[in-house]
Amino acid sequence: MNPKPFEYHAPKSVAEASSLAEKYGTDAKFLAGGQSLIPLMKLRLLSPSHLIDLGRIPGLSYIRDEGHDLAIGALVRMGEIARSDLVRRHCPILSQCAHQIADPLVRNMGTIGGNLSHADPTNDMPAVMVAAGASIVAASGGGSRVIPAGDFFVDTFTTALKGTEVLVEVKVPIGPTRRGAYLKLERQAGDFGIVGVAAVLEMSSDGRCAAAGIALTGVGPTVVKAARAGEILKGAKPDKNVIDRASRAAAEEAQPSGDLRGSAEYKRAMVETMTARAIQAAVRRQAER
Ligand SMILES: Cc1cc2nc3c(=O)[nH]c(=O)nc-3n(C[C@H](O)[C@H](O)[C@H](O)COP(=O)(O)OP(=O)(O)OC[C@H]3O[C@@H](n4cnc5c(N)ncnc54)[C@H](O)[C@@H]3O)c2cc1C
Numbered sequence: 001m002n003p004k005p006f007e008y009h010a011p012k013s014v015a016e017a018s019s020l021a022e023k024y025g026t027d028a029k030f031l032a033g034g035q036s037l038i039p040l041m042k043l044r045l046l047s048p049s050h051l052i053d054l055g056r057i058p059g060l061s062y063i064r065d066e067g068h069d070l071a072i073g074a075l076v077r078m079g080e081i082a083r084s085d086l087v088r089r090h091c092p093i094l095s096q097c098a099h100q101i102a103d104p105l106v107r108n109m110g111t112i113g114g115n116l117s118h119a120d121p122t123n124d125m126p127a128v129m130v131a132a133g134a135s136i137v138a139a140s141g142g143g144s145r146v147i148p149a150g151d152f153f154v155d156t157f158t159t160a161l162k163g164t165e166v167l168v169e170v171k172v173p174i175g176p177t178r179r180g181a182y183l184k185l186e187r188q189a190g191d192f193g194i195v196g197v198a199a200v201l202e203m204s205s206d207g208r209c210a211a212a213g214i215a216l217t218g219v220g221p222t223v224v225k226a227a228r229a230g231e232i233l234k235g236a237k238p239d240k241n242v243i244d245r246a247s248r249a250a251a252e253e254a255q256p257s258g259d260l261r262g263s264a265e266y267k268r269a270m271v272e273t274m275t276a277r278a279i280q281a282a283v284r285r286q287a288e289r
Pocket residue numbers: 029030031032033034035036037038039054074100101102103106109110111112113114115117118120122123124125161165166167168190191192193
């Protein structure tokens with residue numbers, strides 16, 4: 001099926017995009033890589049009358065080392081994240097996650113801003129952002145604000161962005177003591193995951209976790225922050241007993257429902273297994289810089 005007719009707008013600035021969104025309200029949608037929006041329009045599950053293409057706005061496609069953060073512009077494609085040496089060196093969990101998203105065709109079009117703004121509970125990047133304690137920068141004609149990733153994902157396909165706000169940047173904390181891993185259980189390579197787990201650990205010199213973030217993909221209405229799992233790891237040496245307790249807590253915190261990918265019981269069991277593996281992988285990883 002083809003989408004219903006729509007009017008196409010190509011603003012040259014975030015302020016212009018935002019004012020178009022204000023003008024057309026719920027009749028308008030921002031367009032980035034189109035990898036989620038266009039299929040929905042083709043299926044006529046969404047039929048906006050106005051598409052506001054962010055792709056012509058200069059200055060939204062960069063990956064920068066800002067010392068304590070890796071700053072990533074909203075229009076950076078998943079493929080660029082997967083291939084970036086800077087990302088691999090400073091924040092390998094991001095490369096690892098990007099590599100597991102769909103296939104090269106989708107990765108070469110889909111953007112980080114779109115992956116997060118779409119807030120699909122089976123999209124992979126939200127869990128990495130929540131586990132890493134990332135910040136999301138939203139801008140409109142009226143200025144910008146920073147939203148912690150933990151507050152950004154509100155519900156299925158719903159974020160804290162206001163209708164006129166554009167996600168312009170993501171800031172992911174980096175540092176020599178941080179370790180992270182994202183593991184995804186999928187039926188075949190390139191699928192949306194049955195379950196995904198992001199684990200980010202801040203290690204202290206005595207081998208304890210000074211802080212830990214665990215977040216889950218595909219087992220709730222939106223990304224699930226497994227806060228109790230993180231608390232169990234905090235201040236502890238990540239030995240088998242601690243990892244087992246944290247993984248069990250993550251499984252209890254998951255809110256899975258049964259679907260074509262598996263029953264709720266199966267997904268909960270997989271959260272426990274995948275959380276243990278993600279924490280172990282994070283512990284094993286070399287310092288991220
Ligand atoms: C076959 C296939 C398989 C896929 N598999 C996976 C997978 O395994 N894992 C995964 O994570 N994803 C997967 N995806 C989704 C893919 O990652 C999309 O690229 C992503 O969800 C949306 O990014 P986009 O840039 O294409 O956004 P678009 O499709 O252009 O937009 C998506 C939504 O976000 C809004 N939006 C986009 N950018 C912004 C912004 N900067 N500010 C505010 N709002 C914005 C749009 O208005 C729209 O509502 C798959 C997609 C396809 C087609």
